Amino acid sequence: MPVNEQRHKVRDVSVRVWRSGKGTPLVYLHGAAGFPGWLPFFEQLAAKYDVLVPEHPGFGKSDNPAWIRNVGDVAMYYLDFLDGLGAERVHLVGHSLGGWIAAELAVRNTGRLATLSLIAPAGVRVKGVPSGDNFIWSPEELAKNLFHDQAFAERMLAQPLSEEDADLALTNRFMAAKLGWEPRWFNPALERWLHRIDVPTLVLWGADDKLMPVKYAEVWRARVPQVSVETIPQCGHLPHIEKAEATAGKLLGFLARRP
């Protein structure tokens, strides 16, 4: 399936968007490391849906407007983004930081959402179960802690970054810190508004996530009204990469049961 890279402008902010497939739009919000490349996972989704993967403001080559200072600002930006798509409703999927953004958007307004799917989302915490400190980890520690299967970590570390990619990674790291440094990867107010998410919701988690502990799934299970929670065994923080087949399968199964 051909992938189309384009720029999408809403008000004063222009971002990169990768798009492929036909059908109901499915918008995927990426995690703190930025656009992960066009993954086999996206291919599987694009067989059934019109998949859009925007690069968040401040990440990669998207605009970085000064007014975006926290996750709430990004969520408001994506409400504008969805209004500008020309579709009545979309399936919204978010991973990690992107899951947090999607949830912040949903507690504000689910008017544009058919469903909400969160993969190892940030945004809430469980006291006594801290998230991993990805900002203090060395690149080696980060790779190791992102995966259950260390072969993935070794492959990640074996690929030297080009200068351009290293610059983009640093840009992403800067924006991730702006959004998630303190409080680290959560908004204390979000948990008390999760009851407002009134669309079918799927929460997917790798059972061996060393960055966002799978224990956090309990908060989503307890607070989101129409939620189903599924864990993926032998999987770290990146289920869409480490267990792409299983993750796409669970997500497509969930979506197929909805209009």
Place this chain on the structure above:
Amino acid sequence: MKFTFFHLMPYRPLDMAERHKHRAAWVVLPNTLYDPKKGAEEYHAYIDQLAHAEELGFDVIAVNEHHQTAYGLMPAPNLIASALIQRTSKAKIAILGRALPLVNNPINIAEEFAMLDNLSKGRIITGFVRGIGNEYHATGINPSFSHERFQEAHDLIVAAWTRPGPFAFEGEHYNLRYVNLWPRPYQQPHPPIWIPSMGSSETIKWAASPERKYTFLVTFSGRDLVARYLNLYREQAKEFGYEASGDQLGWASPVYVADTDARAQEEARAGMETLFNDFLAVPWEMLMPPGYTSLSSMKNTMRMRKALGAKKRHSLEELMASGTVVVGSPRTVRDELSKLRDATGANNLVTMLQFGVLDNEHTRRNMELFAAEVMPHLRD
């Protein structure tokens, strides 16, 4: 020249083998490695050294702020400054500096400095810094807003010192309905402000601007960088239409003097090498949290770091060769320091005469020899 005796107050009894089981002597080093009985002795010895510096004729004695580290035992430097006010009568007391972005209400800093200024009847020099990257891990403050918070806190503190209160302060990070400092500072319009810095061009331009003219100190840098940054300040002042005075310029350096070069190197080695390799050295991720510097300067630093290759221990010889430390006979030390003074026109030398694990006896000898054999030759 004017001479400052500056102290970091390192925790010398640190078990270095244990320290190297952790990523740094900062933030994550278990505080079970701190023995309060030994630590209390350290405080007493260091305060004695600072008080002794006044007797030896130093113009300024100085302390500084770091958090959650064996590198320096002064998370609250104003407490030490307060003790020094009681132990001394002539020397200026500099706090180099308070890390402005790390506090949630900068008025606390304005108040404490104003109190110290009154207690000392105007002997206080204040220093404003952002804190080093490690501090953003230690305090949780978002490094992305470090520059903004520094600027805003600075504006608030100076306004609190100089504007009749009460007035309202309306900022992005700090919003206060009533700013009304009791006490006001003793020195008018306010105590001197020094800016210790590793030397970013933005900081230099900001410090040199005519409404500020803050004294700019280059810290822990080789002689070439010291000269480059101080001359940048001079050029910047010229662009603003004035000539920077030597009092606006200074640099900080660990110094050790003994009767011969060979003896100085032998006695200074462990102290200098532990300072840079055991106490100060931290991984990149800790030192440079994202947002602490601009994206473009971080990109440059990363490229330089890649070019330099893997980290290794710095030897005393390397530190001397770059001019990051000055070690030798009185004549060697005089020559080295006067060369840099002549190249920059700087009038402030901030000496660190206790460093790393250097013991009390060698520190005392170093201070006395420096005061007797170096200082008089570099005085104006």
